[in-house]
Amino acid sequence: xxxxxxxxxxxxxxxxxxxxxxxxxxxxxxxxxxxxxxxxxxxxxxxxxxxxxxxxxxxxxxxxxxxxxxxxxxxxxxxxxxxxxxxxxxxxxxxxxxxxxxxxxxxxxxxxxxxxxxxxxxxxxxxx
Numbered sequence: 001x002x003x004x005x006x007x008x009x010x011x012x013x014x015x016x017x018x019x020x021x022x023x024x025x026x027x028x029x030x031x032x033x034x035x036x037x038x039x040x041x042x043x044x045x046x047x048x049x050x051x052x053x054x055x056x057x058x059x060x061x062x063x064x065x066x067x068x069x070x071x072x073x074x075x076x077x078x079x080x081x082x083x084x085x086x087x088x089x090x091x092x093x094x095x096x097x098x099x100x101x102x103x104x105x106x107x108x109x110x111x112x113x114x115x116x117x118x119x120x121x122x123x124x125x126x127x128x
Contacts, residue, residue, distance in 0.1 A: 033081070
C-alpha cells in the first residue's frame with residue numbers, strides 16, 4: 001500500500017493539522033516508509049504479523065500494529081533505516097552472542113528506543 005499527497009492532505013485535515021505543501025512531501029515519505037519497510041521485510045522472507053484493524057478503520061489510512069521477527073543477529077542486516085510508529089522488530093540471541101549483538105546494533109546507528117525482555121539482572125546491566 002502506498003499513499004499519495006492527497007491522502008496526506010486528508011489525514012492532516014482529519015487530524016485538524018495545518019499542513020503546508022512543503023511539509024506534506026516529507027510526511028508522505030515517512031508514512032510510505034512504514035509500508036515499504038514492512039513489505040521489504042516480507043520480501044526477504046522474514047515473518048511479519050500485522051494486527052487486523054477494526055471495521056471503523058476501513059475508511060481511513062492507518063498503519064496496523066506490526067511485528068517483524070528478525071530471527072537472530074543476522075536479521076539486523078535487513079534493517080536499512082530506523083522506523084518509528086507501530087512497527088516492532090524482535091530479535092533473539094544466544095547468551096554468548098550478547099557483546100557481538102550490542103556492537104552490531106550500535107553499528108546500525110539505530111536504536112533510539114529498545115526493550116529488553118529478561119529475568120537476568122546481569123543481562124540488563126550488560127546492555128545498559
